[in-house]
Amino acid sequence: MIKNFIIFIIVLVIGFIFFSIFLDFNGSEELKGLGKYYAENGAEEVGAANLVTAIVVTYRGLDTLGEVSILFLTASIIGFVLSLSSSNNEDRKVRQASEILKTTSKVLVPIIFVFGAYVFINGHLSPGGGFQGGAIIASGVLLLFLADPKRKINHKLIQWIEAASGISFLLLGIAGILLAGGFLDNSFLSLGKLGHIFSAGAVPIIYIAVGLKVGAELTSIITNYNEIQKEEE
Amino acid sequence: MIFLFISIFLGIFILLMGIIAVQHKNIKVAVIAAGTVSLFSSILYLLLAAPDVAMTEAAIGSGLSTIIFFYVLNKIRKTKTDD
Numbered sequence: 001m002i003k004n005f006i007i008f009i010i011v012l013v014i015g016f017i018f019f020s021i022f023l024d025f026n027g028s029e030e031l032k033g034l035g036k037y038y039a040e041n042g043a044e045e046v047g048a049a050n051l052v053t054a055i056v057v058t059y060r061g062l063d064t065l066g067e068v069s070i071l072f073l074t075a076s077i078i079g080f081v082l083s084l085s086s087s088n089n090e091d092r093k094v095r096q097a098s099e100i101l102k103t104t105s106k107v108l109v110p111i112i113f114v115f116g117a118y119v120f121i122n123g124h125l126s127p128g129g130g131f132q133g134g135a136i137i138a139s140g141v142l143l144l145f146l147a148d149p150k151r152k153i154n155h156k157l158i159q160w161i162e163a164a165s166g167i168s169f170l171l172l173g174i175a176g177i178l179l180a181g182g183f184l185d186n187s188f189l190s191l192g193k194l195g196h197i198f199s200a201g202a203v204p205i206i207y208i209a210v211g212l213k214v215g216a217e218l219t220s221i222i223t224n225y226n227e228i229q230k231e232e233e
Numbered sequence: 234m235i236f237l238f239i240s241i242f243l244g245i246f247i248l249l250m251g252i253i254a255v256q257h258k259n260i261k262v263a264v265i266a267a268g269t270v271s272l273f274s275s276i277l278y279l280l281l282a283a284p285d286v287a288m289t290e291a292a293i294g295s296g297l298s299t300i301i302f303f304y305v306l307n308k309i310r311k312t313k314t315d316d
Binding site for chain 1: 308
């Protein structure tokens, strides 16, 4: 009873804080400071039609590198911990997936993969990018597992894709130091014309690397979770 | 104006789903409700002109994490019956 009362008081206080913030909030009419700089110079300096991509890959590229490494660390820790628990996928009894799910997965999975690739290749033109495209590809793999839980995924292939894309991301960043202004500077390739697929210098290549890396990491997480499942009741 | 109404409706729906996710006795229903929160908040992000965030939320929040919850739930149940 006293516990519930304390929780109620805490919720009330948090609600009051948010309500007073809401009352004080009046949206600013124009951008200020750094945001203004990005909005004014982003299109010229980076050449990406999608300003979010320009910020995420070049101006704040180091943060993206950090996020990718955090995701890598998460995937490897999950793989490490789950590999400790005994897994034997062979003698696993699973209920057959329905015919609708099997057929739909055959039709949809290639389309999902292509859409994911589209999202990260067009990251500098349309909404989305490496993380989103990678997550879409991983959800395609998830659909494969739903249709056939015993499906084997080649771990070596996933590891190689992840390692290669991670290294190429770093090398592209270092190429920015050597050939252009600084780490992850994209202007060592031609900036091209705003809004074209071959524009924004190295941004599409970096986003392809990020997309493959994120897709491989999320896929390895799902694969690890799928392989420890054993239903033998 | 219509955007405001849709946003308010979505907000109320998200709140309801959040309450279900916390309070429901059946844990499967709670996990599904948590996934629905992500799905509807991704629509809300889209209305607030953040398509990048919306894509991430829809793919990871409502897709991958829900399934990972189910995987873990299945595993936990199994180890419980072993004891």
